[in-house]
Amino acid sequence: MVHPLDPTAAGFLLAEKRRMPMHVGGLQLFSKPEGAGRNFVRELYTQLIESEDIAPLFLKHPYRSVRTAGQWVWVDDDDFDIEYHVRHSALPKPGRVRELLELCSRLHSTRLATERPLWEWHLIEGLRDGRVAMYCKLHHSLVDGVAAMRLLQSILSSDPDRMGMPAPWENRPSKARERSETNLSDIPQQAMQSALAMASEAAxxxxxxxxxxxxxxxxxxxxxxxxxxxxxxxxxxxxxxxxxxxxxxxxxxxxxxxxxxxxxxxxxxxxxxxxxxxxxxxxxxxxxxxxxxxxxxxxxxxxxxxxxxxxxxxxxxxxxxxxxxxxxxxxxxxxxxxxxxxxxxxxxxxxxxxxxxxxxxxxxxxxxxxxxxxxxxxxxxxxxxxxxxxGPRTTQYFNGMRLEGTYPLSxxxxxxxxxxxxxxxxxxxxxxxxxxxxxxxxxxxxxxxxxxxxxxxxxxxxx
Missing domain, CATH: 3.30.559.30 (Nonribosomal peptide synthetase, condensation domain)
Structure with missing residues (x-):
C-alpha cells in the first residue's frame, strides 16, 4: 500500500541529518513475574519475534521518486526482517542503571535507515537487580510523543496474570478505520484534493x-x-x-x-x-x-x-x-x-x-x-x-512482568x-x-x- 506523508512527517524526514536523528524513544523497566526461570528473557524474545501479523505502522518506510511527483510517500517493506528490528541485548557488569542509561544513550545516537521501516525494539537483560528493560525508538515521522505513549498503553494490561500478550508491533483490532489503498498515480491528485479541502480552514x-x-x-x-x-x-x-x-x-x-x-x-x-x-x-x-x-x-x-x-x-x-x-x-x-x-x-x-x-x-x-x-x-x-x-494511571503488566517505570527519550x-x-x-x-x-x-x-x-x-x- 502507498500513502502520502503529511507535511509534518515529511518535514521531520527533510530536517534529519547525521548529527540530528529525528526519532523519539522510550525506556521501560519491568520486574519479572514470580518464579521466572533463567531463560525467561530469551523465551520472551523468541515469542516476540514469532509475530506474523505485523501492524501496517511497522511495515512501511518512506520513499519518493519521479512516479510520486517528488513527494514523500509510505510504501510497504517487501523484505521485512523482524530480527533486524527486534534485538536481544545484555548489559555489561556490574549491570547498574548507569550501564543501562549509557546503552540507551548510544542506541539513541544512531539514525534509523530509511530503506527499512523506521523503528527498533531492544529487549535488554543483565541488570543486577533482575529487572528487564525495553528500549524502543520510532521515527517522529511515524508518531508524535502522544501517539507513542498510546502505543505503549495499548500493549499493556492491568491484569498481572495475563500471558501470551501480543507484541507491540502485532496487528490488533482498531476502532479507527484505516486509510484505503492508494496507487502511486493517485498521489498528485490526492494532494490537490487535500489542499482544496483545507482551503476554507486556511482562510x-x-x-x-x-x-x-x-x-x-x-x-x-x-x-x-x-x-x-x-x-x-x-x-x-x-x-x-x-x-x-x-x-x-x-x-x-x-x-x-x-x-x-x-x-x-x-x-x-x-x-x-x-x-x-x-x-x-x-x-x-x-x-x-x-x-x-x-x-x-x-x-x-x-x-x-x-x-x-x-x-x-x-x-x-x-x-x-x-x-x-x-x-x-x-x-x-x-x-x-x-x-x-x-x-x-x-x-x-x-x-x-x-x-x-x-x-x-x-x-x-x-x-x-x-x-x-x-x-x-x-x-x-x-x-x-x-x-x-x-501515561497509564494504574499499574500495568506485560506478559506477567510488572511495569516499574517508563522514561521518554526525545x-x-x-x-x-x-x-x-x-x-x-x-x-x-x-x-x-x-x-x-x-x-x-x-x-x-x-x-x-x-x-x-x-x-x-x-x-x-x-x-
Whole structure:
C-alpha cells in the first residue's frame, strides 16, 4: 500500500541529518513475574519475534521518486526482517542503571535507515537487580510523543496474570478505520484534493498570523517567540547523545499545584526552570533574561487510546517564558503559570489548522537556521524543549512482568541541544533528559537540581 506523508512527517524526514536523528524513544523497566526461570528473557524474545501479523505502522518506510511527483510517500517493506528490528541485548557488569542509561544513550545516537521501516525494539537483560528493560525508538515521522505513549498503553494490561500478550508491533483490532489503498498515480491528485479541502480552514490564517505576530512583538506568550536569549544550549550539536532519567511521586507535584492554584504541567515546567537556573549558574552561563521553552500541545487528546497503524503527527506549540531570571522558586512557578495560561488562551482562538500553521511558523527558525548555516547569526527561537505526556494511571503488566517505570527519550536539534520530556505513570512522574553529549556538559547534574527544585517549590507552597 502507498500513502502520502503529511507535511509534518515529511518535514521531520527533510530536517534529519547525521548529527540530528529525528526519532523519539522510550525506556521501560519491568520486574519479572514470580518464579521466572533463567531463560525467561530469551523465551520472551523468541515469542516476540514469532509475530506474523505485523501492524501496517511497522511495515512501511518512506520513499519518493519521479512516479510520486517528488513527494514523500509510505510504501510497504517487501523484505521485512523482524530480527533486524527486534534485538536481544545484555548489559555489561556490574549491570547498574548507569550501564543501562549509557546503552540507551548510544542506541539513541544512531539514525534509523530509511530503506527499512523506521523503528527498533531492544529487549535488554543483565541488570543486577533482575529487572528487564525495553528500549524502543520510532521515527517522529511515524508518531508524535502522544501517539507513542498510546502505543505503549495499548500493549499493556492491568491484569498481572495475563500471558501470551501480543507484541507491540502485532496487528490488533482498531476502532479507527484505516486509510484505503492508494496507487502511486493517485498521489498528485490526492494532494490537490487535500489542499482544496483545507482551503476554507486556511482562510482564517492571515488573521491568526497578525494576532500571533502582535503577541510576539509585545513579548506575550504565543506560538512564536522573538526574545529568547542566546545560551550554551543554542549551538550546533553532534550526533552523540547522553540520556538521564529519574521519577518523583506524582502526589508531591499535585500537592504543590493545589496549594498554589497552578496546574500539574505548571509544576513540571517550574521544576525544569529552577533546575536550569541552577545548572547555568554553576557554569556561569545564566542569561539576564528568562529562558523560553517550546512546549508541544497535542491535538489528538480526545481520540482513541489505541494507536492507529497509520501513525502521524498532530502537534501545536506555545513558547513559554520559564522565569529563570527570578531567584525565588514560588515566583518562577507563578511566572510559568501566567505564561502558559496566556499561551493556552492564544491557541483557544484558533482552529487546529491555524494552530499547526502558527506552530510551524514558530518552529521555522529552529529548522531553517541550521539548514542555512545561520545558527550563530540569529537569535534562537527558543532555548529548549519541554513536553509532558500523560501515561497509564494504574499499574500495568506485560506478559506477567510488572511495569516499574517508563522514561521518554526525545530529539535534540541543531541549535537546541537539550530536550526534557516527562510522562506520568501510576503514582510517579518521570523526567527523561536527552542532550547532545558534547554541548550539554554533566547532563546528569540536572537530576539533582530537579530534586532540589521540587523541595524548594514545596517550601514556597508552604507544604
Amino acid at each position: 482564517g490564517l492571515p488573521g491568526a498570523l497578525v494576532k500571533t505576530l502582535n503577541r510576539s512583538v509585545r513579548n506575550e506568550t504565543s506560538a512564536l517567540a522573538l526574545y529568547a536569549p542566546r545560551t550554551i544550549l543554542n549551538q550546533p550539536i553532534t550526533a552523540a547523545r547522553r540520556f538521564a532519567a529519574q521519577d518523583w511521586p506524582l502526589e508531591r507535584l499535585q500537592r504543590i499545584g493545589k496549594a498554589t492554584g497552578t496546574t500539574l504541567n505548571d509544576v513540571v515546567l517550574a521544576m525544569c526552570s529552577g533546575a536550569m537556573r541552577t545548572y547555568l549558574l554553576e557554569l556561569d552561563a545564566l542569561p539576564d533574561t528568562t529562558l523560553v521553552s517550546m512546549v508541544p500541545v497535542g491535538l489528538k487528546a480526545k481520540e482513541s487510546h489505541v494507536a492507529s497503524s497509520s501513525g502521524g503527527n498532530a502537534v501545536g506549540a506555545v513558547m513559554v517564558k520559564l522565569g529563570t531570571d527570578l531567584p525565588d522558586a514560588g515566583d518562577r512557578l507563578q511566572a510559568v503559570h501566567v505564561s502558559m495560561a496566556d499561551g493556552k488562551r492564544a491557541l483557544a482562538q484558533m482552529t487546529p489548522v491555524q494552530i499547526l500553521a502558527m506552530s510551524a511558523l514558530g518552529q521555522a527558525p529552529a529548522i531553517l537556521g541550521p539548514m542555512l548555516k545561520m545558527s550563530g547569526l540569529v537569535k534562537p527561537p527558543y532555548n529548549l524543549i519541554i513536553s509532558n505526556v500523560p 530529539i535534540p536539534i541543531d541549535g537546541m541541544a537539550l530536550n526534557i520530556t516527562c510522562n506520568s505513570y501510576a503514582d510517579q512522574m518521570a523526567f527523561g533528559l536527552t542532550g547532545c553529549r558534547r554541548t550539554v556538559p554533566h547532563l546528569q547534574r540536572l537530576l539533582t537540581h530537579l530534586d532540589s527544585e521540587l523541595d524548594a517549590l514545596e517550601l514556597a507552597a508552604g507544604i
